[in-house]
Every structure is written in C-alpha cells, then in structure tokens.
Amino acid sequence: xxxxxxxxENDRVDGIFKVTGKAKYFAEYALPGLTYGVLVTSTxxxxxxxxxxxxxxxxxPGVMAVLSHLNKPSAPGxxxxxxxxLKIFYTDKIFYNGQPIAMVVANTFERATxxxxxxxxxxxxxxxxxxxxxAVADAKAKKLxxxxxYKRGVEDAYKTxxxxxxxxxxxxxxxxxxxxxxxxxxxxxPNNQLTVYAKTQGVKATQGTIAxxxxxxxxxxxxxxxxxGGGFGMALRTWPVExxxxxxxxxxxxxxxxMLTRMQMFTMxxxxxxxxxxxxxxxxxxxxxxxxTHLAFGETSVxxxxxxxxxxxxxxxxxxDNVNTQYTVVPVDLGVPIWMRGPGEATGAxxxxxxxxxxxxxxxxxxxEFRIKNDPERDQQRNLPxxxxxxxxxxxxGAQKIGWNERKNKPGSLxxxxxxxxxxxxxxxxxxxxxxxxxxxxxxxDGSLVLxxxxxxxxxxxxxxxxxxxxKLMNIPADRITFELGxxxxxxxxxxxxxxxxxxxxxxVNDVCVALKSTIAELAANANMDATSNFVEVLKKNNLPxxxxxxxxxxxxxxxxxxxxxxxxxxxKVKVHGLxxxxxxxxxxxxxxxxxxxxxxxxxxxxVGGAVGGVGMALTEESVIDHRYGRYIxxxxxxxxxxxxxxxxxxxxxxxxxxxxxINPMGAKGMGEIALIGFSAAVANAVFNATGKRIRNLPIxxxxxxxxx
Numbered sequence: 001x002x003x004x005x006x007x008x009e010n011d012r013v014d015g016i017f018k019v020t021g022k023a024k025y026f027a028e029y030a031l032p033g034l035t036y037g038v039l040v041t042s043t044x045x046x047x048x049x050x051x052x053x054x055x056x057x058x059x060x061p062g063v064m065a066v067l068s069h070l071n072k073p074s075a076p077g078x079x080x081x082x083x084x085x086l087k088i089f090y091t092d093k094i095f096y097n098g099q100p101i102a103m104v105v106a107n108t109f110e111r112a113t114x115x116x117x118x119x120x121x122x123x124x125x126x127x128x129x130x131x132x133x134x135a136v137a138d139a140k141a142k143k144l145x146x147x148x149x150y151k152r153g154v155e156d157a158y159k160t161x162x163x164x165x166x167x168x169x170x171x172x173x174x175x176x177x178x179x180x181x182x183x184x185x186x187x188x189x190p191n192n193q194l195t196v197y198a199k200t201q202g203v204k205a206t207q208g209t210i211a212x213x214x215x216x217x218x219x220x221x222x223x224x225x226x227x228x229g230g231g232f233g234m235a236l237r238t239w240p241v242e243x244x245x246x247x248x249x250x251x252x253x254x255x256x257x258x259m260l261t262r263m264q265m266f267t268m269x270x271x272x273x274x275x276x277x278x279x280x281x282x283x284x285x286x287x288x289x290x291x292x293t294h295l296a297f298g299e300t301s302v303x304x305x306x307x308x309x310x311x312x313x314x315x316x317x318x319x320x321d322n323v324n325t326q327y328t329v330v331p332v333d334l335g336v337p338i339w340m341r342g343p344g345e346a347t348g349a350x351x352x353x354x355x356x357x358x359x360x361x362x363x364x365x366x367x368x369e370f371r372i373k374n375d376p377e378r379d380q381q382r383n384l385p386x387x388x389x390x391x392x393x394x395x396x397x398g399a400q401k402i403g404w405n406e407r408k409n410k411p412g413s414l415x416x417x418x419x420x421x422x423x424x425x426x427x428x429x430x431x432x433x434x435x436x437x438x439x440x441x442x443x444x445x446d447g448s449l450v451l452x453x454x455x456x457x458x459x460x461x462x463x464x465x466x467x468x469x470x471x472k473l474m475n476i477p478a479d480r481i482t483f484e485l486g487x488x489x490x491x492x493x494x495x496x497x498x499x500x501x502x503x504x505x506x507x508x509v510n511d512v513c514v515a516l517k518s519t520i521a522e523l524a525a526n527a528n529m530d531a532t533s534n535f536v537e538v539l540k541k542n543n544l545p546x547x548x549x550x551x552x553x554x555x556x557x558x559x560x561x562x563x564x565x566x567x568x569x570x571x572x573k574v575k576v577h578g579l580x581x582x583x584x585x586x587x588x589x590x591x592x593x594x595x596x597x598x599x600x601x602x603x604x605x606x607x608v609g610g611a612v613g614g615v616g617m618a619l620t621e622e623s624v625i626d627h628r629y630g631r632y633i634x635x636x637x638x639x640x641x642x643x644x645x646x647x648x649x650x651x652x653x654x655x656x657x658x659x660x661x662x663i664n665p666m667g668a669k670g671m672g673e674i675a676l677i678g679f680s681a682a683v684a685n686a687v688f689n690a691t692g693k694r695i696r697n698l699p700i701x702x703x704x705x706x707x708x709x
Contacts, residue, residue: 010600010601011464011601012461012463012464012601012602013463013464013467013483014227014457014463014464017227018227023226023227024226024227025180025199025227025228025229026183026184026185026197026198026199026224026225027180027181027183027185027197027257027259029185029197029224031185031187031255032255033254033255034185034254034255034256034257035064035105035106035107035252035254035255035256035257036105036106036107036108036109036111036112036256036257036258037103037104037105037112037244037245037248037256037257037258038103038104038106038109038112038113038115038116038258039100039102039103039116039241039244039258039260039264040100040101040102040103040104040116040119040121041098041099041100041101041264041267042094042096042097042098042099042100042101042121042123043097043121043123044094044097044123044125045094045096045097045128045130045333045629045630045631046094046095046096046125046126046127046128046333046630047093047094047123047124047125047126048092048093048094048123048124048126049069049092049093049094049101049121049122049123050122050123050124051120051121051122052068052069052070052101052102052119052120052121053119053120053121054066054068054070054102054119056118056119056120057104057115057116057118057119058115060106060111060114060115060118061106061111062106062107062108062111062112062115063104063105063106063111063112063115064105064106064107064252064254065104065105065248065251065252066102066103066104066105066115066119067089067102067103067105067244067247067248067251068089068101068102068103069089069090069091069092069101071089072089072090073089073247073248073250073251074247074250074251075087075090075213075214075243075247076213076214076215077212077213077214077215078090078213078243085240085303085304085336086099086240086303086304086336087240088100088103088240088241088243088244089102089103089244089247094123095301095302095303095333095335096130096267096301096333096334096335096630097130097267097333097629097630097631098263098264098266098267098268098335098631098632099267099335100240100241100244100268101121102116102119103244103245103248103258104116104119105248105252105256128333128630129141129332129333129627130332130333130334130625130627130630131332131625131627132173132274132276132297132299132330132332133170133276134627135330135331135332136276136297136330141330142330142331143297143328143329143330144300144305144328144329144330144331145327145328145329146296146298146307146308146310146327146328146329147307147309147311147327149324149325149326150311150315150323150324150325150326150381151323151324152315152321152322152323152324152380152381153321153322153323154291154322155293155322155324156280156291156293156324157282157290157291157293157322158280158281158282158290158291158292158293158322159280159282159291160282160291161281161282161283161284161290161291162282162283162284162285162290163282163283163284163285163359163362163363164280164281164282164283164291165279165280165281165355165358165359165362166278166279166280166281167278167279167354167355167358167696168276168277168278168696169276169277169278169279169350169351169354169355169696169697170274170275170276170277170696170697170698171272171274171275171276171277171347171350171698172274172621172622172623172624172698172699173271173272173273173274173299173334173337173622173623173625174271174272174340174616174617174621174622174623175265175266175271175272175621175623175635175640176230176232176233176234176265176269176270176271176272176338176340177262177265177637177640177642178229178230178231178232178234179229179230180199180228180229180230181259181260181261181262181265182199182234182235182239182241182259182260182265182268182269183199183241183242183245183257183258183259183260184196184197184198184199184241184242184245184246184257184258185197185198185245185255185256185257185258186242186245186246186248186249186250186255186256187249187255188246188249188250188253188255190253191220192214192216192220193220194210194214194216194220194221194222194246194249195221195222195224196210196221196222196223196224196242196246197224197225198223198224198225198238198242199225199228199229199231199235200223200225200228200235200238200456200495201228201231201233201235201236201456201458201495201496201497202236202456202494202495202496202497203223203224203225203454203456203486203487203488204223204454204488204492204493204494204495205236205237205238205494205495206223206225206238206242206488207221207222207223207488209237209238209243210223210238210243210246213243213246214246214250221488222487222488222489223487223488224486224487224488225456225486225487226485226486226487227457227486228456228457228458228459230458230459231456231458231459231496231497232340232341232458232613233270233338233339233340233341233343233497234269234270234338234340235269235458236338236339236495236497237270237338239268239269239270240268241258241260241268241269242258244258245257245258262635262636262637263632263635263636265635266623266632266635266640267334267335267632267635268335269338270335270336270337270338270339270340271335271337271338271340271623272337272340272346272347273298273299273300273306273308273337273347274298274299275296275297275298275299275310275347276296276297277294277295277296277297277310277347277348277351278293278294278295278296279292279293279294279295279314279351279352279354279355280292280293281293281355281356281358281359282322283359283363285363287360287363287365287369287370287373287374288373288374289318289319289320289359289374290320290321290322291320291322291323292314292318292320292322292323292324293323293324293325294311294314294323294324294325294326294348294351294352295311295325295326296310296311296325296326296327296328296347296348296351297328297329297330298310298327298328298329298330298344298347299329299330299332299334299337300329300330300331300332300336300337301331301332301333301334301335301336301337302331302332302333303336304336305329305331306329306336306337306338307327307329308339308343308344308347309343309344309345309348310327310344310345310347310348311325311326311327311348312344312345312348313345313348313349313352313429313677314348314352315380315381316376316379316380316381316382316563317352317376317427317429318356318371318374318375318376319374319375319376319377319380320374320380321380323380323381333630334625334630339497341610341613341672341673341676342428342430342610342673342674342675342676342677343498343673345428345429345430345673345677346617346673346676346677346678346679346680349426349427349428349429349677349678349680349681350617350678350680350681350684350698351681352681353426353427353678353681353682353685354681354684354685354694354696356370356371357424357425357426357681357684357685357688358694361411361688364409365409366407366409367424367425367685368395368399368404368425371395371425371427372392372395375391375392379563381563382563384561384562384563385561385562385563386562386563386564386565387432387558387562387563387564387660387661387662387663388564388593388595388658388659388660388661388662388663388669389565389567389593390567390593390656390658391427391567391569391593393593393656394567394568394569394591394592394593394656395425395569395591397591397654397656398425398569398570398571398589398590398591398654399425399571401571401589401652401654402423402571402572402573402587402589403423403573404423404425404571406423407422407423407689408689411688411689411690411691411692412690412691412692414690415578416575418577418578418579419575419576419577419578419584420575420576420577420578420690420691421573421574421575421586421690422573422574422575422576422686422687422688422689422690422691423571423572423573423574423686423689424571424572424574424681424682424683424684424685424686424687424688424689425569425570425571425572425682425685426569426570426678426679426681426682426685427567427568427569427570427678428567428568428569428570428673428674428675428676428677428678428679429565429566429567429568429674429677429678430498430499430565430566430670430673430674430677431498431499431564431565431566432499432503432564432565432566432594432595432660432663432669432670433498433499433500433503433504433670434500434503434504434507434554434555434663434664435494435500435504435554435555436494436504436552436553436554436555437453437455437491437492437493437494437504437505437507437508437552437553437554438453438491438492438493438508438550438551438552438553439451439452439453439466439491439493439505439508439509439511439512439550439551439553440452440453440490440491440512440548440549440550441470441509441512441513441515441516441548441549441550441551442546442547442548443474443516443520443535443539443546443547443548444539444545444546445536445539445540445544445545445546446536447476447480447536448476448480448481448482449470449474449476449480449481449482449516450481450482450484451466451467451470451481451482451483451484451509451512452483452484452485452490452491453466453483453484453485453490453491453492453493453505453508453509454485454486454487454488454489454490454491454492454493455485455486455493455494455496455501455505456485456486456495456496456501457485457486457496458496459609460496460501460502460602460605460606460672461599461601461602461605461606462483462485462496462501462502462505463483463485464599464601464602465502465506465598465599465602466483466505466506466509467481467482467483468598468599469506469509469510469513469598469666470483470509470513473510473513473514473517474513474516474517474535491550491552493505493508498670498673499566499669499670499671499672499673499674500670501670502598502666502668502669502670503663503664503666503668503669503670504553506598506664506666506668507553507554507664507665507666508551508552508553510553510664510665510666511551511552511553511665512549512550512551515549515551516547516549519547519549520535520538520539520547523538523539523541523542523544523547524538524541526542527541527542529541555663555664558662558663561662562662564660564662564663564669565669566592566593566594566595566669566670566671566673566674567592567593567594567674568590568591568592568593568594568607568671568674568675568677568678569590569591569593570588570589570590570611570614570678570679570682571588571589571590571591571682572585572587572588572589572679572682572683572685572686573585573586573587573588573686574586574683574686574687574690575690576687576690576691576705580702580706581701581702581703581704581705581706582702583619583683583687583700583702583705584649585615585619585647585648585649585683586649587649587650587652588611588649588650588651588652589651589652589653589654590607590610590611590651590652590653590654590675590679591653591654591655591656592607592653592654592655592656592671592674592675593655593656593658594655594656594668594669594670594671594674595658595659595660595663595666595667595668595669596657596658596659596660596666596667596668597655597657597668598666598668600655603653603655603671604653606671606672606675607651607653607671607675608651608653608675609675610672610673610674610675610676610679611648611651611675611676611679612643612648613643613675613676613679614675614676614679614680614682614683615643615647615648615679615683616641616642616643617676617679617680617698617699618679618680618683618684618698618699618700619643619647619683619699619700619701620641620642620643620647620699621640621641621642621699622634622640622641622698622699623635623640624639680698683700684696684698684700687700687705691705693705
C-alpha cells in the first residue's frame with residue numbers, strides 16, 4: 001500500500017493517485033499465472049437446462065476448464081444451505097434471462113471469450129413474467145409484505161379532508177452504471193489460503209461471506225479493495241459471480257480474473273427496482289396536513305426477496321397526526337435488485353415530494369410555504385425530539401440562492417421566447433447512522449501518524465476526512481498523517497453504505513487519537529517533561545520509536561433519547577421548450593444539514609454527485625425490457641442514458657455546518673444519500689411550475705410532456 005498524504009486541507013489524499021493513474025483498481029493487479037474467466041449466460045428467461053455441450057469449448061486453444069452444474073466445483077456452504085442466494089454452478093434452473101450457466105477459463109481473455117461462444121445449451125422453457133406493472137395489477141400474482149404496515153391515528157384520514165389529493169407515481173428500473181465494471185480476481189492457494197482483489201464496499205463483509213460459503217476461517221482470507229470506481233450500492237454484497245470466480249480458482253489452483261461486460265452489469269449485480277406508489281394527502285384549507293397515506297409496490301426477484309425503505313420518509317417528515325403506510329414487494333422473473341444510492345428513500349421521496357407539491361397547488365399555496373407550515377418539531381413516528389434539525393434555515397438559504405422570489409405560483413407564467421421557466425423544491429432525508437468500527441493508530445518518533453482501518457472509500461473521501469479529524473485532534477500537519485484502508489487484515493469496520501462511514505470510522509479515529517494523546521501525556525509525566533512537550537520529544541526521551549494502540553468505537557444510548565437524521569433541501573430551476581418538450585435544468589441549489597462539515601471539498605463533491613445522479617433519475621435513466629423475451633434492450637451506454645456534461649448546469653452547494661451535539665464526538669452526520677434523495681421530485685415540481693403539466697412517471701422525457709394534460 002503506497003503512502004498517500006494530504007498536503008492541504010483543500011486536497012484529497014487520493015486525488016493525485018486518481019488523476020495520474022497511480023490508483024490501482026481490482027482488475028489492474030497482474031498476478032503470476034493469472035487466468036481469465038468468461039461467463040456463458042442463459043438465452044431463455046425461465047426454465048431448466050436439459051443439455052449443456054461444453055466439448056468444443058474444452059478443446060479450444062488455451063482453455064483450462066469449463067465450469068458448470070455438471071462438474072460443480074466445491075463450495076461446502078452451497079451444499080449445506082438451501083434457498084437463496086442464486087447458486088451458480090449448483091442449479092440447472094433458470095430464473096432470469098442472462099443468468100450465468102457456465103464459466104470458461106483460459107490463459108488469455110480473448111481465448112476465453114471465443115471458447116465461451118462455443119458452449120451450447122438446450123432448455124425446457126416455462127412461462128415467465130418480467131412486466132412489473134402487469135404483476136402488480138394481477139390479483140393472482142404473488143405478493144409479499146415488504147415491511148410491516150404502519151398506522152398513526154386514523155387510517156386513510158385524507159379521504160375526509162377539506163382538501164384532498166390522491167395520485168399514483170411510477171419509477172422504472174434504474175441500473176448502476178459506474179465507470180468500473182464489476183468483477184474479482186481470486187487466488188486460491190494451498191492450505192485453503194485465499195487472496196482476492198475485489199470491487200467491494202466492505203472488505204470485512206466480503207471476507208465473511210466467502211468464509212461462510214467455503215467454510216474456511218476468516219483469517220485464511222484476505223480481501224483487497226483499496227480503490228473502488230463507483231459503488232452506488234451495487235458493491236454492498238458479494239454476488240454469485242464472485243463466488244463462482246473463487247470456485248474456479250480453487251478448482252484450477254490458479255488465480256482467476258472475471259470482469260463483467262457492460263451488458264452483464266444489467267443482469268448480474270442488481271439495480272434500483274421499479275416501483276408503483278399511491279399517495280393520498282388531506283389538508284385543511286389553511287394548509288395544515290390532516291392525513292398522509294403512502295402505499296407502495298416494489299419489485300423483487302422470484303428466487304431472492306429484496307426490500308428497502310420506500311415508505312419510511314412518509315412516517316415522520318411532515319407534521320401530521322394521521323399517517324398510514326404499506327409496502328408490498330412483487331416477484332418477477334428478473335435478477336434480484338440491490339440498494340442504489342438513496343436506497344428506497346429516493347424512490348419514496350419522488351412520490352411524497354411530488355404529492356406535497358400537488359397539494360400545495362390544490363391549496364393555491366407556495367410549496368415552500370406549505371412545507372414550512374408542516375415542518376415537524378418532533379419525530380412523531382418515534383415520539384422523540386430530533387438530535388439536530390435546521391430545515392427552516394436551509395429553506396431560507398436555498399430560496400435566496402435560487403431566486404425563489406422570481407417564481408410565480410401560477411404554472412406557465414414565466415416565458416422567454418419558446419422556453420418556459422419553472423422552479424421546484426423538495427426535501428431529502430436519511431437516517432444518520434453510526435455503527436461499530438476499530439482504528440489502529442501508530443504514532444512515530446519521526447513525527448508521523450499512521451491510522452489503519454478495514455473501511456472502504458468508494459469516492460466520498462474517507463481517507464481525506466479521517467486525516468483531517470486526526471490532524472485537528474493531534475495538532476499534526478495533514479501531510480504527516482497516513483490513513484490505510486481497503487484491506488481486510490486491518491482493524492474491522494463496516495461496509496461503506498447508508499451514509500455512516502464518517503460517523504462510524506471517524507469516531508474510532510477520534511477515540512484512538514484521544515488515547516494516543518493520553519499515552520503521550522503519561523510518558524511525558526514519567527520522564528519529568530513539561531506537559532506541553534511535543535510527542536516527538538517525548539518518544540525520544542523515552543527511547544521509543546513509536547507507540548501504537550487500537551480503539552473500538554460505537555454508538556451509545558443516545559439513539560434511545562433522540563431521533564437522528566441528515567437533511568437536504570434541493571432547489572431546481574428548469575427551462576422547458578414549448579414546441580419540443582425538451583427540459584433543461586438551468587440551475588441547482590442544494591443545501592445540506594448534516595452536522596459538522598469535516599472536509600468541505602469532499603462534502604461538496606458528495607452533494608454535486610448526488611445532484612448529477614438526481615438529474616439522471618429525473619430526466620434520462622430507464623432500463624427497458626422487451627417483455628416478450630424478458631431481455632433488456634438498452635443494456636449499453638448508447639441506449640441507457642446517463643447524464644453528460646451538457647445536461648448539468650451550475651450547481652451551488654451550501655451547508656448549515658452546525659454540529660449535532662449527540663451523534664458522535666465530531667458532531668458530523670453522513671450526506672451521501674441526502675445528496676440524491678428527493679432531487680428528482682424537485683425537477684418534476686419545476687417542470688410542473690414551468691408548464692402546468694404533472695409528470696408522475698419517471699423519467700421526464702419530451703414525449704410525456706407533449707402528451708400530458
């Protein structure tokens with residue numbers, strides 16, 4: 001692990017590495033004797049393999065093995081455990097189109113690719129359904145409870161309100177499309193020693209999954225993932241294709257590298273599932289909310305159940321005595337979904353925040369005024385005070401920066417030539433988590449500090465944030481501190497997800513630094529030195545090259561007394577072309593309320609990244625399936641439209657930057673999720689303000705604007 005240092009608090013510890021190509025991602029490791037795996041995938045959507053002819057592939061040049069259910073490489077955990085997850089090479093059943101059915105391993109990638117084309121399969125086909133809307137509408141289709149129903153006060157109270165709305169909102173499948181494709185290098189060595197280079201958001205989680213499947217001790221497994229080229233949630237689990245890669249390495253006794261194609265990214269490593277939501281809102285004529293009903297259907301697979309927090313936000317985000325929610329998951333014949341940035345809450349926020357805007361319009365109120373009027377002082381769901389909440393201040397800042405005073409409450413009032421201008425606002429909220437983590441600190445007599453933790457950095461700037469926390473506490477220049485991560489042999493830390501890393505690992509950094517300072521003070525006292533002596537002098541006086549210690553940190557009972565969330569307010573200005581329906585996002589202002597800002601540069605980057613993802617969610621991204629065959633038809637960068645530079649306008653980011661007094665020693669809360677949650681609704685609300693046309697089916701494309709009434 002090459003030393004990475006922070007020369008200035010406005011830099012990133014890994015910035016130079018990433019822009020110069022020194023950052024080494026999993027696929028770039030060149031192990032001696034490396035072999036290459038290529039997957040063969042099913043051409044049907046549901047059924048059973050009847051024959052699998054691998055003879056031609058096995059005889060092809062450079063081929064070392066063709067692995068399938070016919071030769072079933074050893075994985076004791078698969079043999080003992082039933083049910084999910086999908087067990088590649090351990091079943092002849094087909095659950096979705098594009099499911100891996102075999103892996104060809106050869107001495108070059110090109111030879112493996114060619115040989116994979118020679119594998120022939122025949123199937124017994126079964127009737128299938130990949131149409132989520134059809135499954136939801138079919139009363140006979142299987143439906144499962146996604147989370148327990150919630151009720152506060154009177155159920156469906158909105159139906160008897162003075163003013164009421166009830167609308168349905170649709171979100172399509174949205175697929176992770178990071179620059180770095182998914183995969184793994186597995187190197188199974190004698191005596192069941194395994195080293196893997198993986199794209200993972202949690203090296204310890206990956207280590208644990210592998211240990212469970214192959215029934216070997218955790219200490220036999222080393223997982224390396226120092227750099228990750230975009231996780232977004234898809235790397236929060238160890239996928240069956242990764243287990244298959246390890247099987248292949250164990251089978252051959254050689255290192256095996258598997259890297260998915262862009263097409264395979266659509267079927268093998270999850271996505272944001274489709275959702276259909278119905279929101280009912282009721283209010284008094286003065287704008288007081290009297291009822292909220294949020295009903296949601298989410299997509300899952302037939303072989304493994306997936307749930308997320310789609311209806312969570314509706315339970316507490318607005319002051320309302322009568323709230324009820326219901327979340328149901330519906331299996332279809334597709335690969336299992338996975339969390340995607342702003343998991344569940346981003347889906348739910350689109351519906352809720354669009355509905356709030358619709359209610360404000362029905363009341364003829366400014367939607368910002370309506371939100372402020374119904375902003376809660378207390379979490380009604382948990383019956384607890386918020387640990388820290390500054391939404392009204394965030395509203396004020398964002399409104400001033402976007403020029404909200406220019407907005408007209410009557411839709412379609414601002415027209416410049418053929419362009420109509422509109423303004424939209426929405427809220428983002430996500431649980432402010434803090435888990436358990438350990439950090440080792442090594443304070444050296446040369447004046448440097450090394451910190452170690454098996455956490456990950458998928459882009460938010462983990463190493464930078466931890467370095468800045470330590471620098472402030474220890475009064476050591478940032479360029480004398482190194483933070484080592486992404487290696488399962490380091491002290492344990494949870495996966496990077498759920499906006500919890502800064503709070504969790506940062507607290508452990510805080511604690512180990514405090515302990516190191518205490519040790520230095522004791523050493524100084526024992527050596528009759530002044531208490532203000534520099535630690536370098538203290539170590540030298542005590543003839544010590546270094547002192548080191550490991551501290552574990554975790555949340556206490558503060559969560560029993562306070563409700564802890566991070567918040568964001570998104571303001572968007574759009575222009576819509578009257579003749580073509582083209583939408584241009586003209587300006588974005590996002591205000592984050594997430595406690596103390598440790599690293600302003602990386603914090604801003606998080607909010608900008610969320611806004612870019614939000615533009616994609618709102619305007620361009622949709623995975624399209626031909627339901628006749630159960631296949632994705634836009635599984636490439638040409639047809640699946642992610643936002644490009646031309647789609648992104650000026651983005652202003654502002655922070656409240658007030659410490660949360662209870663969550664952790666730094667007073668800092670996560671912001672990775674709130675950067676995206678709610679954003680798509682702000683765009684939809686701005687489009688309505690510009691045109692008077694309400695689009696409830698994402699993405700908002702010109703045809704929908706031209707067709708809507």
